Amino acid sequence: MRPTLLGVLRTAYVLVAALLVATLLPRLGAQPRWVPDLVLVAVVATAVLRGPVHGALVGLLAGWVVELVPPVGSPLGLTPLVMMVAGLVAGSFRRTSSRSRLRAPAALLAAAGVLLVGRLGSAVLAEGSVEVADGLWRLVATVAAGALVLPAFLALDRALVRRRLG
Amino acid sequence: MQPTVRRCLLVVLASLTLALLVADLAGWSVADGVRRAGGFVLGPVQRALAGVPRDDLAAVESENVRLRAVAAEQQHRLDELDRLDELLGSSATTGRTLVPARVVATDLSALGVRSVTIDVGSRDGIRTDSTVVAADGLVGRVVAVSPWTSDVQVLGGAGSVVAVRVGPAGTLGTVSAPAAGDAEPRPRGSLRLAGIAPSTPVVGDVVRTLGSVDETPYAAGIVVGTVTAVDPDRGQLTRSATVRPAVDPDAIDVVAVLVPTARSTPRPAAPAARTTAGGGR
Numbered sequence: 200m201r202p203t204l205l206g207v208l209r210t211a212y213v214l215v216a217a218l219l220v221a222t223l224l225p226r227l228g229a230q231p232r233w234v235p236d237l238v239l240v241a242v243v244a245t246a247v248l249r250g251p252v253h254g255a256l257v258g259l260l261a262g263w264v265v266e267l268v269p270p271v272g273s274p275l276g277l278t279p280l281v282m283m284v285a286g287l288v289a290g291s292f293r294r295t296s297s298r299s300r301l302r303a304p305a306a307l308l309a310a311a312g313v314l315l316v317g318r319l320g321s322a323v324l325a326e327g328s329v330e331v332a333d334g335l336w337r338l339v340a341t342v343a344a345g346a347l348v349l350p351a352f353l354a355l356d357r358a359l360v361r362r363r364l365g
Numbered sequence: 366m367q368p369t370v371r372r373c374l375l376v377v378l379a380s381l382t383l384a385l386l387v388a389d390l391a392g393w394s395v396a397d398g399v400r401r402a403g404g405f406v407l408g409p410v411q412r413a414l415a416g417v418p419r420d421d422l423a424a425v426e427s428e429n430v431r432l433r434a435v436a437a438e439q440q441h442r443l444d445e446l447d448r449l450d451e452l453l454g455s456s457a458t459t460g461r462t463l464v465p466a467r468v469v470a471t472d473l474s475a476l477g478v479r480s481v482t483i484d485v486g487s488r489d490g491i492r493t494d495s496t497v498v499a500a501d502g503l504v505g506r507v508v509a510v511s512p513w514t515s516d517v518q519v520l521g522g523a524g525s526v527v528a529v530r531v532g533p534a535g536t537l538g539t540v541s542a543p544a545a546g547d548a549e550p551r552p553r554g555s556l557r558l559a560g561i562a563p564s565t566p567v568v569g570d571v572v573r574t575l576g577s578v579d580e581t582p583y584a585a586g587i588v589v590g591t592v593t594a595v596d597p598d599r600g601q602l603t604r605s606a607t608v609r610p611a612v613d614p615d616a617i618d619v620v621a622v623l624v625p626t627a628r629s630t631p632r633p634a635a636p637a638a639r640t641t642a643g644g645g646r
Contacts, residue, residue, distance in 0.1 A: 222411045252368065256375045259382065267403030269411060275396045276386030283379060 204364040212241050213261045217268045232336040235344035238265055243289040243307045244352035251290035258286025281317030285310035307345040311338045448619040457498040457587050463621040464489055483620060486513040494582035496623040502588035502611030503574060504620050519614045521556050529589055532570035536561050540589055540608055549596045551607045559605040566595045566606045580625040
């Protein structure tokens with residue numbers, strides 16, 4: 200299997216986004232609650248065009264990138280599994296018949312909700328402190344960023360596929 | 366990629382992830398390897414992104430942090446040494462062979478009884494039913510021994526009964542945890558002194574252990590506590606009283622386990638003095 204331009208672009212974006220969220224934005228003084236989940240946006244963008252299985256696969260791989268960017272998460276492997284479920288949920292929003300503009304943001308909202316539930320659930324299981332407000336703010340920030348970026352992502356994806364580069 | 370292939374890949378990768386998750390939760394070293402690999406590959410990128418400054422200020426700051434850690438460590442050791450000095454100089458340990466130990470774990474049971482674990486065990490020569498003392502007095506006795514740690518039943522624990530002598534006269538009695546059917550209200554953490562002859566207990570009397578054969582489980586003459594209240598006389602054969610333990614079981618740190626010394630030489634008979642001026646007791 201030959202790596203396509205779309206695949207390379209997507210991998211590069213996920214890597215850069217994970218590094219950005221983990222390293223650069225905190226140094227620039229961004230509050231953690233306002234940092235959107237940029238990796239999830241990419242996962243949703245590809246899942247909503249290609250369906251649940253593809254979404255779950257991309258979610259799992261992107262989750263591993265997020266997990267392995269130091270500080271490495273603990274327990275190891277929880278983020279990939281939650282991201283996989285999020286990709287699965289986002290992929291189930293695919294409709295070949297409808298071209299509504301609200302479908303992708305709705306998928307992002309659902310995926311971000313899955314992520315929030317996963318985070319809260321693991322916090323409860325680990326008897327840590329549960330910060331519902333911060334999680335909700337992060338969800339809002341993610342959906343807001345996604346509403347701006349997702350149309351561009353989808354257009355790029357469609358254009359590359361049309362030119363047989365995806 | 367074919368959809369079936371993709372589905373297979375997804376299942377395989379998800380199972381691998383789940384296996385790693387379980388391995389990490391179980392504390393296997395595979396997960397640490399993965400973690401180290403992540404830091405090894407992506408750490409340099411992060412350093413470059415963060416633009417770590419390599420100037421004098423950073424060096425001085427890191428030195429400062431290191432020195433603070435050293436100072437805290439030294440202070441901790443000094444405190445520990447002080448406590449050990451206090452323990453070795455106290456009356457509970459004079460003239461006895463002992464193994465110093467530290468409390469490494471405590472557990473408060475549902476009934477409010479504290480049991481503690483100390484960091485010496487059978488490799489240090491500890492046996493079950495050895496006496497455990499702190500600088501202020503009796504802590505309890507060893508009930509279970511493992512190679513490197515021992516469990517101590519703290520005075521006032523369920524089923525702990527100590528034979529004692531009360532006051533200057535040395536009247537016999539027993540000290541135990543306040544029983545459920547006890548008629549008298551006693552403050553939390555205090556003990557019940559029972560079975561003493563009437564008219565003897567006085568508030569302020571020091572209670573000491575009676576001692577057992579071969580000093581197990583309790584050595585003789587160790588301070589247990591002080592009588593704080595005497596129960597009213599209701600015409601019983603014996604009186605009971607409230608005893609405040611000398612050692613606070615919630616704040617034990619450095620303790621000593623007394624090594625039982627069995628008597629091996631016969632005691633010689635000694636001639637009594639000619640003029641009998643008050644006999645021994």
